[in-house]
Amino acid sequence: MSSEAFDLAVIGAGPAGMAAAATAAEQGLRVALIEGGRQLGGQYFRQPGPGLTAPWLPKLHHGRSRFERLAARVETSPRIEVLFEHQVWAVEPGFTVLTDRGPVTAADVVLATGSYERVVPFPGWDLPGVFTAGGAQALLKGNLVLAGRRVVVAGTGPLLLPVAAGLATAGAKVLGLFEANRIRGYAKHPLPVLTNPAKLVEGIDFARQFIRNRVPVRSGLMVVEAQGTDFLEAVVVARPDGSGRRRIACDALAVGYGLVPQIDLGLTLGCEHRMLADGTVGLRVDTNQRTSVPGFYAAGETAGIAGVETSLVEGEIAGLAVAAAFARSRARQAAVPDAAAAPADLRRRRDRQRGFADVIRVQHPVPAAWRDHLTPDTLVCRCEEVPARAVTEAVEDLGACDARTVKLLTRAGMGWCQGRVCGYAVACLARRDPTEPPAATDLLAAAKRPLARPVPLGVLAEQDRRNK
Amino acid sequence: MVVIGAGMVGAACALYAARAGFSVTVVDRGPVGGGTSGAGEGNLLVSDKEPGPELDLALRSQDLWRELDAEGLGESFEYEAKGGLVVAFSPADHSALRAFAATQRDRGVVAEEVAADRLSEFEPHLAPGLAGGFFYPQDSQVMPALAVARLLKASRAEVRLGSAVTGLLITDGAVRGVRTTLGEIPARYVVNAAGLWGGEVARLAGSRLPVQPRRGFVLVTEPLPPLIRHKVYSAAYVSDVSSSDAALQSSGVVEGTPSGPVLVGASRERVGLDRTPSYDALGRLAGQAAELFPFLASVDVQRYYCGFRPYLPDHLPAIGPDANVAGLFHACGHEGAGIGLAPATGELIAALLAADKPMVDPEPFRPARFDSPEEAVG
Amino acid sequence: MSVDFTFDGRPMTARPGQTVGGALLAAGVQSWRTTRFGGKPRGLFCGIGVCFDCLVTVNGEPNVRACLAPVSAGDVVVTQVGDGRE
DSSP, X not given: OOOSEEEEEEEOOSXXXXXXXXXXXXXTOXXXXXXXXXXXXXXXXXXXOTTOXXXXXXXXXXXHHHHHHHHXXXXXXXXXXXXXXXXXXXEETTTEEEETTEEEEEEEEEEOOOEEEOOOOOTTTTSTTEEEHHHHHHIIIIIOOOSOSEEEEEEESTTHHHHHHHHHHTXXXXXXXXXXXXXXXXXXXXXXXXXXXXXXXXHHHXXXXXXXXXXXXXXXXXXXXXXOSSSOOEEEEEOTTSOSOEEEEOSEEEEEEOEEEOOHHHHHHTOOEEEOTTSOEEEOOOTXXXXXXXTEEEOGGGGSOOHHHHHHHHHHHHHHHHHHHHHHHHHTOTTSOGGGSSOHHHHHHHHHHHHHHHHHHHTOOOOGGGGGGOOTTSEEETTTTEEHHHHHHHHHTSOOOSHHHXXXXXXXXXXXXXXXXXXXXXXXXXXXXXXXXXXXXXXXXXXXXXXSSOEEHHHHHHHHHHTO | OEEXXXXXXXXXXXXXXXXXXXXXXXXXXXXXXXXXXXXXXXXXXXXXXXXXXXXXXXXXXXXXXXXXXXXXOGGGGTOBOOOXXXXXXXXXXXXXXXXXXXXXXXXXXXXXXXXXXXXXXXXXXXOTTOOEEEEETTOEEOOXXXXXXXXXXXXXXXXXXXXXXXXXXXXXXXXXXXXETTEEEEOSOEEEOOGGGHHHHHHHTTOOOOOEEEEEEEEEEEEOOSXXXXXXXXXXXXXXXXXXXXXXXXXXXXXXXXXXXXXXXXXXBOBTBOOXXXXXXXXXXXXXXXXXXXXXXXXXXXXXXEEEEEEOTTSOXXXXXXXXXXXXXXXXXXXXXXXXXXXXXXXXXXXXXXXXXXXSOOGGGOGGGGTSGGGOOO | OOEEEEETTEEEEEOTTOBHXXXXXXXXXXXXXXXXXTOOEEOOSXXXXXXOTTEEEETTEEEEETTXXXXXXXXXXXXXXXXXXX
């Protein structure tokens, strides 16, 4: 552990964090790049464990050369210290980044903690063999292991495409890709799509792979039940209204309903949030990626889900903005306008990417009918094993009218994952009117985690001793 | 009658008033148990209370909690008559505890001395080398949010949530109801059980109730098997040089819960209503807990609660009639003991409303004590 | 090259660079924990360290996230029952 103070601490070594660290270091800043895992790349650029390889691996990692260029910028920089396997549990104002391996102090912080998957409960979803879509992909990219031999991919959102394509490429029989929403809205917003030719090409590429691997692609269908005793044996797909039920025997399900910004560290520090078009909550940032807390920046998914291109650009903008702020404070020229931090073309690229992402994301809401498929026994909270029945009782009998009270009365969201998995579902179920989307305050009830990671009591105790 | 506040004290007032024959409406601007009640451990303690009015209220409450349990309600809010173990790090502290326990016994507290070599019979995982302790079988525990919700339900009161009280309807010096953001509610009696906001409600009647917040954090660990059986804390006497008073200095209470996590709480800070986490305060709690139970050092803390205890300058709650407005009663300012003191508070309010003989002397809790400056304490 | 470890006493083989969870799944093991209340089997779910569903006991240490922990030669991996602290 370095006891020195850094100019900048970047939390998360995914695309946004790597870009922010590399850019700021190239501007002369001393940077700590703090990462919970053991490798650079985050989820999108997830690399196989050292030494692992497979013949189909190159087909899986599309952005390989881009990742390698970015990784080289990080690894060869004399001004970046990469701190792997450092789990950040809180950030103190000022800033001290508290990790399970001790504190890291820095003048500024870029939060690049990415996102996690939005999931909703359905009967049988706690059976082994049911994975999140991103989980199946991480298993493949990081371990070169298939989630199953006969796999169903379901849910909603653009992530399902590479997951299904990757599994098929690696040899799984993908029995179907079920997109819950009927996709017809892109034509209404042609401009953002047309200005992203790379995305068009990518889409055509996926379509080719699905034809080649005989992957049936259906829209307007969702998984309403997983069946099996000790492990998954089949899934039932149906239209959201429950009609057209069809049973598909399989040994793995990869299911996800989009992504949620991971912003707990920022919320606890007091950063303002904003409700996003896709129904998630992200940190509010200005044109230079600054949050409402001075010196604390957010780049990539923490400012709202928008994909890898946005993350790379925003990381760069944040890195330049931090460096410019440093130059200003050194030169005591506080009058230099902020907008000078990042060149206009970068900011235009960011705005274009975000515009495109918004068009995509609004096409992929969670179908409100998901709650109609719950049975009283369906677990809503997997950690504390809280069934839907208990949540219903809290709302209808015990006077819970918000997510926080549901949590207090049922323990839903109080377990190991601290509501990352059930937070969205509880926010929905706390509303008596099923047609109303979850409120920001209810989503925040789960998103605000005073400790972003579990911390050994002994590590917490050291925190007091250190400051005495 | 209308009860302002759907917390623990409000729920208990609703329950006992309803049982005394009143028709009750509970209003709260937030959810059920959304204030102090939902942010604490649910301690029902007598062990930490010196002889005096608060101890009498706590002992009466213990009886009522037991009655509620006997009615079959206890399980629904995880009532556990587990007992408390207060331990001493030095022989001097153990003697001081002995003297303290002797004074408590005179008021009806059961306290059993535990020699150093018998501590492990009570708590096998306690740190070695402690000087001894005292076991208080009356100390017990509930899950506070569930207790609030279940008592409210048992009261059959009408509960109006998300409805803030903006004014009192007063005619000829007597209360006639409340004005809320969702309309007026007529009532002959109004009970102020607004906790932290009790002072603001009193001000609507032109009365003074200087309720102040005192912040506390409670650590919550990963789920564990029942390794800690009782409520355990350490106590030491420290001499306050300036006042020459001996004061009890206690650490956070460490205890297991039926759902698995161990709770460590709570810290005490006067910082207003600031929710900014204090990692030093959290660390101090963690250190104290690990000092008592060394195995906890490697156990994960998953989260913490941050709550604000509503306290009055003399550290006694205000329970009784308002000095200026007839029909208005106060039941607030219970500091960190509101869960434990709630049933006796509710019972006392119900007795005062019905002009019955109270089970506890209401005089020390008189809200009017803050109205005349010469009587103000603290 | 391979990494030898045991799961519930059975000898297992992993490829170097894999996680405990990846290696177990590759060997056909789908679950390695039973839940605290229902005693239900659990294995990998989110795969990225978020859900804590894949908790397992490794070399006597409970609550290890199988999706994150690299498997090492000689690891003794045991099905975690409940909170793993009994």
